[in-house]
Amino acid sequence: MFEARHLRVLRSVARTGSFSAAARDLGCTQPAVSQQMKALESAAGTPLLVRGAREMRLTEAGEALVRHATGILAGLTAAEEEIAAIAGLRAGRVRLASFPSGSATLVPDAVADMRERHPGTKISLVEAEPPRSVEMLRAGDCDITLAFRYVDLPTPAEESWADLVVRPLLTDRLVGVVPQNHPLAGRADPARIGEFAEEQWIAGCPRCRGHLVEVCERAGFTPRIDFATDDYPAVVGLVAAGVGVAVLPELALESVRAKGVAVLEMQPAVEREVVALTLPDLAHVPAVDMMLARLARAGLRQARRTGLARQAAAEGAGGVAAAGR
Amino acid sequence: MFEARHLRVLRSVARTGSFSAAARDLGCTQPAVSQQMKALESAAGTPLLVRGAREMRLTEAGEALVRHATGILAGLTAAEEEIAAIAGLRAGRVRLASFPSGSATLVPDAVADMRERHPGTKISLVEAEPPRSVEMLRAGDCDITLAFRYVDLPTPAEESWADLVVRPLLTDRLVGVVPQNHPLAGRADPARIGEFAEEQWIAGCPRCRGHLVEVCERAGFTPRIDFATDDYPAVVGLVAAGVGVAVLPELALESVRAKGVAVLEMQPAVEREVVALTLPDLAHVPAVDMMLARLARAGLRQARRTGLARQAAAEGAGGVAAAGR
DNA sequence: GCCAACCATAAGCGATGCTTAGGGATACCC
DNA sequence: GGGTATCCCTAAGCATCGCTTATGGTTGGC
Missing domain, CATH: 3.40.190.290 (D-Maltodextrin-Binding Protein; domain 2)
Incomplete structure (x- = not known):
């Protein structure tokens, strides 16, 4: 079972091309990102990233997951916004x-x-x-x-x-x-x-x-x-x-x-x-x-x-x- | 930040109409569901459920979240299936x-x-x-x-x-x-x-x-x-x-x-x-x-x-x- | 009026996930 | 060519989270 947290990390890594940059992006430390990605790859059952010399590339599975993650996280954000609107009396x-x-x-x-x-x-x-x-x-x-x-x-x-x-x-x-x-x-x-x-x-x-x-x-x-x-x-x-x-x-x-x-x-x-x-x-x-x-x-x-x-x-x-x- | 786990619980509660039934559905205990929902409502900033006399009803925010959850969880399932296909050599x-x-x-x-x-x-x-x-x-x-x-x-x-x-x-x-x-x-x-x-x-x-x-x-x-x-x-x-x-x-x-x-x-x-x-x-x-x-x-x-x-x-x-x- | 079902709460405990610390590899720069 | 900075990994410590069991309160149904 993938978790939203994993997908956020993956997306950030894919975007920035490095664990360190993703960690800065996400406001946590680099080992945290490293561990999350390890857990995610373990959950996926296949590598998602290829550690290149200087940059991080996605495998096919990684690309597929990022593709899905985009939609999933967008849905999550939309949900959060709608709920926040209700909670903040901008809707309801x-x-x-x-x-x-x-x-x-x-x-x-x-x-x-x-x-x-x-x-x-x-x-x-x-x-x-x-x-x-x-x-x-x-x-x-x-x-x-x-x-x-x-x-x-x-x-x-x-x-x-x-x-x-x-x-x-x-x-x-x-x-x-x-x-x-x-x-x-x-x-x-x-x-x-x-x-x-x-x-x-x-x-x-x-x-x-x-x-x-x-x-x-x-x-x-x-x-x-x-x-x-x-x-x-x-x-x-x-x-x-x-x-x-x-x-x-x-x-x-x-x-x-x-x-x-x-x-x-x-x-x-x-x-x-x-x-x-x-x-x-x-x-x-x-x-x-x-x-x-x-x-x-x-x-x-x-x-x-x-x-x-x-x-x-x-x-x-x-x-x-x-x-x- | 909502997590997929929360949404699964919410959806199950919405479907079954009770915490106990949702717990059976999810294969965990009733207090676990109770705690998850409490956490989710806290994250949402507004109640999501109305404890009726005999059944659990959704509030407006709850309905909105379930509506989103359906799509989000479907996306997650699709992602899992695609990754599983790659991992299982049915694709790739x-x-x-x-x-x-x-x-x-x-x-x-x-x-x-x-x-x-x-x-x-x-x-x-x-x-x-x-x-x-x-x-x-x-x-x-x-x-x-x-x-x-x-x-x-x-x-x-x-x-x-x-x-x-x-x-x-x-x-x-x-x-x-x-x-x-x-x-x-x-x-x-x-x-x-x-x-x-x-x-x-x-x-x-x-x-x-x-x-x-x-x-x-x-x-x-x-x-x-x-x-x-x-x-x-x-x-x-x-x-x-x-x-x-x-x-x-x-x-x-x-x-x-x-x-x-x-x-x-x-x-x-x-x-x-x-x-x-x-x-x-x-x-x-x-x-x-x-x-x-x-x-x-x-x-x-x-x-x-x-x-x-x-x-x-x-x-x-x-x-x-x-x-x- | 008792019983069964349901939910809430508390306490205990294991797992998770974060952090800091340190090590190895690599590219860049002087 | 050596120093340096960057990047990643691993290990250890620690706080938090989330689940479980146990228990109590409330509400319908028989």
């Missing part, structure tokens, strides 16, 4: 899976950031809600999954993230969304969930709906859900049209033009933790690692933006709370 | 250089022998007289040189074979060639060189001519050389036509139809040693080594043939000695 691919409100807010920011810093990387995105998207991650169909969990809700066992790398990005809150002419719309104080007990509800994605029911039942009532859709603009439109009220993640509202509705802080706050998930091995893949960092940064920026908006709304309180933002 | 080339009487007698026999035993080998032949042919050998323009030396003559220093592998093939003798009607033609006893002192001489190749002059001068006369050619049929023709006499190597007569001349043994015998020369390194090249063996065998066969002919001539003595053979 990250496949994201995200739930809708994440892919509308955090992902674009992070992707733009990533593309600016590492233009060679390729990013793809599929939308998938948490249980499914985590399956995809485990099945190798994506590299990073954006997911969320409600901190007050015990995670179901079959959905454990214990074996995953969990990178918190953002702590999201639920907010109430009511028609602009709703009695609660003008109030400065946060709303309690119980105040919506008698309303008609418009619910979001299945997971959120499940959580919502849980929260309401803890507050002592069962919400009357007349309409459910994971299409948040539709939810907002329905609320604006007076069909009902909704309690939505703040992040989900971020990319929706909230016209004709009032957004209310909830008391007590119900928090949703938005995280990026990946497999432990993938966490060390440079492009994945960098993408996680970009997502974390996007999460911070998003949190700051939301915080500022909330602060501005609080300062301007007395009017319509955070309406029409 | 031998370039011969020979003086004319050698290339007309020993070489055809040896080449036929070689081709029969190792049909894959390629043999080429160029004609060249000793000083020049040895230069060719040293310059790498041929692999084996057939040459000869007169054992009674000190070899000139600049033509030393001390650094070469010298393989004796045959001990050739000089014989006298006289017209069939020459006074010496019918005699059973060997001729002495001095008996030709007053003759006109027809000489062979320059080297032989030089030697001939030396031999004659030791015998106390200077031969009157009227004609010199390295074309032995021409020499024989001239002798037959009565232009003069010649003293030629027996081997040179072997391929010449000696019509109209008588061939006389010489007393004392003057011997020419026919040898095959090669460079020490080339002597270990299988095809060269085998060709030397074939040449040696051809030399033996030739010696036997000559011996038998001489014996037959001796038994039939009293008539025309060895005429018209």
Whole structure:
């Protein structure tokens, strides 16, 4: 079995015509070259070099081997370059899976950031809600999954993230969304969930709906859900049209033009933790690692933006709370 | 720097999907595979594998490396096969250089022998007289040189074979060639060189001519050389036509139809040693080594043939000695 | 809930491959 | 023609590498 090291030495000897020159070329001593060549000739089973008076010539077998070595070493170099490009973020691919409100807010920011810093990387995105998207991650169909969990809700066992790398990005809150002419719309104080007990509800994605029911039942009532859709603009439109009220993640509202509705802080706050998930091995893949960092940064920026908006709304309180933002 | 060993392991892991299976495949233990992969990932600078629940998956970098590995390992295998073919005499080339009487007698026999035993080998032949042919050998323009030396003559220093592998093939003798009607033609006893002192001489190749002059001068006369050619049929023709006499190597007569001349043994015998020369390194090249063996065998066969002919001539003595053979 | 398969890690050990040191041959130069 | 520089080989010492065995932890399957 020839080894690449042997071929490098042989090629260098063939090029320079002497062991000493090859040794200088390769950055080692001349006996090292001599030994390597002896080993190589032994492996080949035939001499490869003819020690001429002043120069080193190749035998037929030597020429054949050099001919092959050229291609082999070129392939090796190409491989090294491609791997180095991936390791050095000049290439590489990250496949994201995200739930809708994440892919509308955090992902674009992070992707733009990533593309600016590492233009060679390729990013793809599929939308998938948490249980499914985590399956995809485990099945190798994506590299990073954006997911969320409600901190007050015990995670179901079959959905454990214990074996995953969990990178918190953002702590999201639920907010109430009511028609602009709703009695609660003008109030400065946060709303309690119980105040919506008698309303008609418009619910979001299945997971959120499940959580919502849980929260309401803890507050002592069962919400009357007349309409459910994971299409948040539709939810907002329905609320604006007076069909009902909704309690939505703040992040989900971020990319929706909230016209004709009032957004209310909830008391007590119900928090949703938005995280990026990946497999432990993938966490060390440079492009994945960098993408996680970009997502974390996007999460911070998003949190700051939301915080500022909330602060501005609080300062301007007395009017319509955070309406029409 | 990736090594072929690494790539073999990676490919095996990729194919089998587990370290244990790869270890069985490669004939080593599982920790060996584990360590190799760790080293390879360290060299790559990025993970190559994702340890899935039950199967081993490749990362993007891993897939890229396997893609390259396929070509690289194929190239290595091809190289090994080609070298093995040369080492195993299923391929290979031998370039011969020979003086004319050698290339007309020993070489055809040896080449036929070689081709029969190792049909894959390629043999080429160029004609060249000793000083020049040895230069060719040293310059790498041929692999084996057939040459000869007169054992009674000190070899000139600049033509030393001390650094070469010298393989004796045959001990050739000089014989006298006289017209069939020459006074010496019918005699059973060997001729002495001095008996030709007053003759006109027809000489062979320059080297032989030089030697001939030396031999004659030791015998106390200077031969009157009227004609010199390295074309032995021409020499024989001239002798037959009565232009003069010649003293030629027996081997040179072997391929010449000696019509109209008588061939006389010489007393004392003057011997020419026919040898095959090669460079020490080339002597270990299988095809060269085998060709030397074939040449040696051809030399033996030739010696036997000559011996038998001489014996037959001796038994039939009293008539025309060895005429018209 | 135990068992089997798989992978990681650690320790021991032999092989490999490098280095330095020294010797012989050869071409070049004064 | 002798000195010198270059080149290669060999030997010995030594560090590293890579394999093995032994062992532990984890994960599916029965």
